Amino acid sequence: MPHVDLQRYVPAFLTWIANKLSRGASQHYLRVHGIGIETWRLLVLLAVEGSLSAQHASKVIGMDKASVSRCFKSMHADGLIGMSLDEEDGRRRIATLTVKGRAIHDDILGIALEREKTLLSVLQPSEREVLIKILTKLHENLPDVEIATSKYVSEHFPMAIRKRTST
Numbered sequence: 001m002p003h004v005d006l007q008r009y010v011p012a013f014l015t016w017i018a019n020k021l022s023r024g025a026s027q028h029y030l031r032v033h034g035i036g037i038e039t040w041r042l043l044v045l046l047a048v049e050g051s052l053s054a055q056h057a058s059k060v061i062g063m064d065k066a067s068v069s070r071c072f073k074s075m076h077a078d079g080l081i082g083m084s085l086d087e088e089d090g091r092r093r094i095a096t097l098t099v100k101g102r103a104i105h106d107d108i109l110g111i112a113l114e115r116e117k118t119l120l121s122v123l124q125p126s127e128r129e130v131l132i133k134i135l136t137k138l139h140e141n142l143p144d145v146e147i148a149t150s151k152y153v154s155e156h157f158p159m160a161i162r163k164r165t166s167t
Contacts, residue, residue, distance in 0.1 A: 021115070028111055033104050038063065038071050039080070040112070043097070043105040046081065051096040053086065080104060 006012055026037040035043075041061050045052060054072055058065040072095050075081045080101035086092035097105065120128050153160060 021119070025112065025115060029108055032111065033108060035080075035104065035108075038067065039075060040108060042068065042071055042075065042095075043080065043101060043108070044112075046095060046097045047102065047105050051094050053092050053094055055092070057095075075101070 004012070022037045025040065029035050029037065029040050041063070042057060045057055045060060049056075052060075054065055054068040057063070057068045057072075061068070063071075072081065072083065072093075075095070076083050079098055081095045082098055083093050083095055086094050120131075123131065
């Protein structure tokens, strides 16, 4: 009977690593500053980009837009970000880091970098570069994964497609 070989199934490894890294990081970030992993991810993105909308954050991070919006609302209430209307699209709200948000980002950054350093410590510098190149290629390939999956599902499960379009 066919089954997934969990010793070689790459999506499982990526999921396990990501889940364990996120859970561990979140525990430390909560203990130090009372923020969870979603808030941290948005603080990082804001520190890099300066300002962004929930829609853009959702695209970059892969979080659901509604989750990003809720997180922004909480971050705003906690004084971590400021919110303003987009000058080009008055319906879109733009988040920017406050001084408090930047200070928390800077505090937690040390923890995050220490975790990354320790995670990668089992690799040689050349292996780290190869890993980053491979992860970049895999990330860039995700749209093709979704296209191929949709095609497979429509060919092998046509009733599932009809059910979704009829509801």
